[in-house]
Amino acid sequence: MLGSGFDFDSDFSLELGEYNIARVKKFERVWKMGTGGSLTTSMVPNGGAVFFGCADHHLYSVDPATGKMNWKFRTEDVIAEGDPAISEGVVYAGSHDRNMYAVGASDGKLRWKFATADKVSSGPLVHEGVVYFGSKDRNVYALDAHKGTLLWKFETSDDIISHPVIWKDLLLIGSYDRNLYCLEKGTGRMAWKFCTQGEIHNANQFAARDGVIYFSSFDDYLRAVDIESGALLWKARLGQYGCTAAPVLSGNTLYASSRNGILYAVSKEGRLLWKFVTIDNIGIPLVRDGRIFVGSCDYAMYCLDLTGKKLWDFRTSGYAWWEPALIGTKLVFGSWDCLVRCIDITTKDLVWKFRTSGGPSYLPPANEAFQLELKVGGGEAEEKGGKSYQVNFAEEGAGEGGAYKSRMTYQTSTRYREKGKYQSSDDEEF
Secondary structure (H helix, E strand, C coil), X not given: CCCCEEEECCCCEEECCEEEEEECCCCCHHHHCCCCCCECCCCEEECCEEEEEECCCEXXXXXXXXXXXXXXXXXXXXXXXXXXXXXXXXXXXXXCCCEEEEEECCCCCEEEEEECCCCCCCCCEEECCEEEEECCCCEEEEEECCCCCEEEEEECCCCCEEECEEECCEEEEECCCCEEEEEECCCCCEEEEEECCCCCEEEEECEXXXXXXXXXXXXXXXXXXXXXXXXXXXXXXXXXXXXXXXXXXXXXXXXXXXXXXXXXXXXXXXXXXXXXXXXXXXXXXXXXXXXXXXXXXXXXXXXXXXXXXXXXXXXCCCCCCCCCEEECCEEEEECCCCEEEEEECCCCCEEEEEECXXXXXXXXXXXXXXXXXXXXXXXXXXXXXXXXXXXXXXXXCCCHHHCCCEEEEEECCCCCCECCCCXXXXXXXX
16 A cells, blocks of 8 residues: 655655556456465364365365374365355365365365355355355355255356355355345245345355345445345445455454455444554454454564553464464364464464475465556646656565465556565445
């Protein structure tokens, strides 16, 4: 992000009058992820094991006490964004090889697989013997959880990377066509849809309580919508670069992540309580026992109290965006550097680490769907004849350990060269 002015390698100075962030294309970063050992889903604990997906094409089961692998199951492509779901001794996970898989939780053996027409990055939801999920082929699917047979499907108008939620007899799921859909869970018939101004992309499950669903969109807004009627109750703007996760609801507080590196604490009525700022895209928080554990693409896992005060951080050598798992006093989390780490939250000591196969995966620039237009302003003459500049986002190459970092490149047609890096003030609208 950019600040209010620039320093140049001369005595010439330039003040930034205003800037505008424009969408230049659909956010498609997840579909372009490369093969490698980077961790690409949250840690899902169940029955004495932790389950997670990886860009090396594998679904893993690891013992959280020792860090030893129980088993790994190979698919034919990347497993990304869609967190595994576990029900009745079976793990359900989608893959970019276009399939939804059902695998034995104890032995890692295939029970069944179901083919869609395109990549699957949506986290499945298992409810009363039915598996619900979305696909890049634009469809929402309902399958028999025991047999893997199709019960119904519903077509939207664009890709789906959305972990659904059920409220009573209704299924709620988002789509890149900018709509939140409310479907009858038994038939797939649409009850209503709510249109936003950006793609809905949530790697974690929506927050729904007391007849209200809370969700974010790539139009930067956090919204509360009445589930029965589909009516908007309130909305609040978060950040600048869209939101790729659903807010986490704990008690009466929503914890919402934004791609501008800020974790927001918001009341259920839409009032800002506090914010915690990092220097890169912040991840999915875990709220447990009066603490908040949240990773960031600034290569750190943070521990906060419920007022947003940082208690400690643990540094990694790669993105740590996905939701961790807390088992007793042990926090287990994955990173882009191909490592799953277990740390003691009381001492911050490393208990164990588990390495996946291969090196870090290729990942396109974090903000490839956005472009900044900077306007040099400050007077009537400039209003009539001012110049505009564009800031494009670029990606640095792999550093030590193969980790990636985002940076910004300021490009203009003038002969002046930018000096240093700049960060803007916040632009949330509460």
